[in-house]
Amino acid sequence: MIEIEARPYPYALPPGRTALVVIDMQRDFIEPGGFGDALGNDVTRLEAIIPTVAGLIALFRRKGWPVIHTRESHDPDLGDCPPAKRLRGGGTLRIGDAGPMGRILVRGEPGNAIIDACAPVEGEIVVDKPGKGMFWHTDIHARLDELGITHLVFAGVTTEVCVQTSMREANDRGFECLLIEDATESYFPQFKASAVEMIVAQGAIVGWATPLAKLEEAVG
Amino acid sequence: MIEIEARPYPYALPPGRTALVVIDMQRDFIEPGGFGDALGNDVTRLEAIIPTVAGLIALFRRKGWPVIHTRESHDPDLGDCPPAKRLRGGGTLRIGDAGPMGRILVRGEPGNAIIDACAPVEGEIVVDKPGKGMFWHTDIHARLDELGITHLVFAGVTTEVCVQTSMREANDRGFECLLIEDATESYFPQFKASAVEMIVAQGAIVGWATPLAKLEEAVG
Numbered sequence: 146m147i148e149i150e151a152r153p154y155p156y157a158l159p160p161g162r163t164a165l166v167v168i169d170m171q172r173d174f175i176e177p178g179g180f181g182d183a184l185g186n187d188v189t190r191l192e193a194i195i196p197t198v199a200g201l202i203a204l205f206r207r208k209g210w211p212v213i214h215t216r217e218s219h220d221p222d223l224g225d226c227p228p229a230k231r232l233r234g235g236g237t238l239r240i241g242d243a244g245p246m247g248r249i250l251v252r253g254e255p256g257n258a259i260i261d262a263c264a265p266v267e268g269e270i271v272v273d274k275p276g277k278g279m280f281w282h283t284d285i286h287a288r289l290d291e292l293g294i295t296h297l298v299f300a301g302v303t304t305e306v307c308v309q310t311s312m313r314e315a316n317d318r319g320f321e322c323l324l325i326e327d328a329t330e331s332y333f334p335q336f337k338a339s340a341v342e343m344i345v346a347q348g349a350i351v352g353w354a355t356p357l358a359k360l361e362e363a364v365g
Numbered sequence: 366m367i368e369i370e371a372r373p374y375p376y377a378l379p380p381g382r383t384a385l386v387v388i389d390m391q392r393d394f395i396e397p398g399g400f401g402d403a404l405g406n407d408v409t410r411l412e413a414i415i416p417t418v419a420g421l422i423a424l425f426r427r428k429g430w431p432v433i434h435t436r437e438s439h440d441p442d443l444g445d446c447p448p449a450k451r452l453r454g455g456g457t458l459r460i461g462d463a464g465p466m467g468r469i470l471v472r473g474e475p476g477n478a479i480i481d482a483c484a485p486v487e488g489e490i491v492v493d494k495p496g497k498g499m500f501w502h503t504d505i506h507a508r509l510d511e512l513g514i515t516h517l518v519f520a521g522v523t524t525e526v527c528v529q530t531s532m533r534e535a536n537d538r539g540f541e542c543l544l545i546e547d548a549t550e551s552y553f554p555q556f557k558a559s560a561v562e563m564i565v566a567q568g569a570i571v572g573w574a575t576p577l578a579k580l581e582e583a584v585g
Contacts (some may be wrong), residue, residue: 234568348454
């Protein structure tokens with residue numbers, strides 16, 4: 146076990162049983178000119194964490210530990226998109242519509258790709274998830290079990306939406322979860338801050354949080 | 366459709382396809398002398414919403430609409446409690462230990478019962494859930510589908526833990542969710558406030574929120 150300084154108390158990481166989960170580092174959420182930007186979100190907040198997320202991925206690759214990438218995405222026929230999700234918000238740009246980087250949240254479209262700096266390499270798992278959470282309507286639970294994974298390190302966007310939802314699902318399923326605080330971001334700084342606090346509250350009710358430097362320091 | 370004034374925009378409630386979900390109104394979380402109290406939480410915050418939750422339940426019963434109750438609980442042999450959950454936090458009182466109102470979070474123990482003011486009546490569904498979310502390791506999704514339910518109204522405790530987690534799961538599954546703001550509470554007021562804001566943000570990314578009075582006004 147590698148002990149990592151974290152909130153609310155040290156996190157014990159078992160090499161060989163720990164995977165990194167990088168949530169939704171998609172062009173449409175992060176790049177200027179994408180869907181997130183078109184909705185009026187300040188994507189520069191999300192762009193700022195790219196080097197940290199890339200550094201975290203590099204650390205896992207150097208160690209030979211599994212790296213898992215998720216994408217929020219739907220089938221081209223939207224068969225896996227609940228009507229409630231498509232209609233929600235009442236905006237003019239909906240899932241499946243033609244957006245600035247191809248059809249919005251549709252698999253295979255340019256905007257749905259993971260940004261170059263965090264792109265998956267051969268052998269890494271990519272999870273296409275129709276929900277905010279990574280477990281709903283995916284096979285990731287079975288794949289984690291097959292790999293003998295019991296501990297998950299989380300990064301990606303956005304903190305209070307897809308990252309938090311996926312961590313809560315993982316926690317219910319018995320995974321020990323660590324969030325890398327400076328490798329996650331939200332369009333809304335106050336939501337990031339309070340999501341992290343909610344996660345570590347009550348003795349790590351959802352999991353632990355620490356900056357990348359503490360993980361690097363402990364793992365070497 | 367009944368239109369209810371709500372944030373971030375009006376919620377359309379279809380009678381006959383809407384159920385109430387009352388999350389974890391358990392003695393151990395709410396009553397003085399219970400597990401929550403023993404952990405040092407201020408349970409008076411939670412006690413304060415009891416009349417509102419009871420009023421909401423009464424409204425659904427009067428209309429003949431389904432009422433669902435959840436309990437966070439485990440089998441007496443703890444077979445459904447992940448080791449990670451039992452060991453988390455490092456406190457002295459753990460799940461399954463003898464607590465002030467019987468074995469903590471174990472089905473059938475006095476502290477695991479729903480408080481009298483919100484107790485289920487004959488014919489109402491009671492979901493025993495081992496996680497914070499109501500969908501993990503339960504049959505509630507199939508039961509909601511059987512009943513033709515597409516819309517869920519949420520109440521109960523605590524807002525940012527079991528209520529938020531269950532709403533996020535329900536939202537991913539395509540249910541349209543409305544949180545009754547004054548029928549939910551947290552041990553931490555700032556977490557309740559920010560969980561509600563996260564839910565209604567970005568055009569109701571998780572769902573809607575409104576006080577009981579607005580629902581009563583619309584439903585009659």
